[in-house]
Amino acid sequence: MSEFVSRLVGVMMLKRGPQDLPAGTVPLLAATILYVAATALSLSVGEGPGNTAGILLLAVALPLVLTRIVLALRRRPARWIQTVTALFGTSGLLSLLSLPLAAAAQGAGANASPDPILTVASLVLFFWSFAIDGHIWRHALDTSFAAGLAVAVVLFAVSMYVITTLAGPLS
Template sequence: MASLLPQLWQLCLLRIGPQDLPYSPALSRALVVAALAAGLLNAAAADALGEHLLPRLLVTLAFLVAVPWLLLRLRGYGNRLAQTVAAIAGSSLLYALAFLPLSLLTADFDPAEPLPAQVLAGWIGLFLTGWKLAINAHIWRHALGLPFAAAVLLAVGLLLVQVGLGRLLEGAA
């Protein structure tokens, strides 16, 4: 795992693609579990472990595994699944760990009277989310053989669907 961290960092800097990660279904599974655990840690830090936790975890799991499986199969690149899932889950893990201090800082956020540090945390969170979108677009471009603009549209579209589905399931729960 220690030798994987520099590769994941290079992926997040858009210097390598998912094809440069080791082909290992076991590694992909481990990164998915780690990314889900980091998401749980963020939810705990933000005091958001409530009743809607299971639907959120299921949506996250679907977008880490099922969506890449489906998109890669549709494009005829099913053999790229392990590395694509590793790239998405690994970058999601790093994103969640980078977001953890922001979750801790904004746990008691009051929109009527935000603290200056909370406003700064919001801007940093927005930057991190934009960066994660760029990373996802980079991964999709390499994994699916798409032009960058199409990969950006796919990454943004998937984020919107994921957030919308999460909201819908939270309302249904």
């Protein structure tokens, strides 16, 4: 397991790609469990959204389906398992890294002015997540980083639209 996490960290540092992760259902299941657990923890910080189960279901289903579609359009369906494993695994680890920031921001209270350090750290993690996803898509699609980043941004926007439309607002 530590080798798997080490490879995920390599992807997060943009030194490895999804092709460097083990293929198969066990790594995919491990990454999915990590992602669901981290997402559920993130949603539980503060008041949280009203429809947590619906949001979690969509947060798992959308990347599975959208990744399948994008890879099929580029005629690379065999890369689906490792791509989704990379997306879920890195997102899960990033969510765990962001939990202390979210808890600290929540602890400050709604009426307190936001802590600039927490705000900057949260923004860095948010934009770094796009860099990681763009890196994953670059490798999965055999394209440039800019094209991979564009795919990551579009899929994020589609996912947020579908989740907020079907499950309600996230905050």
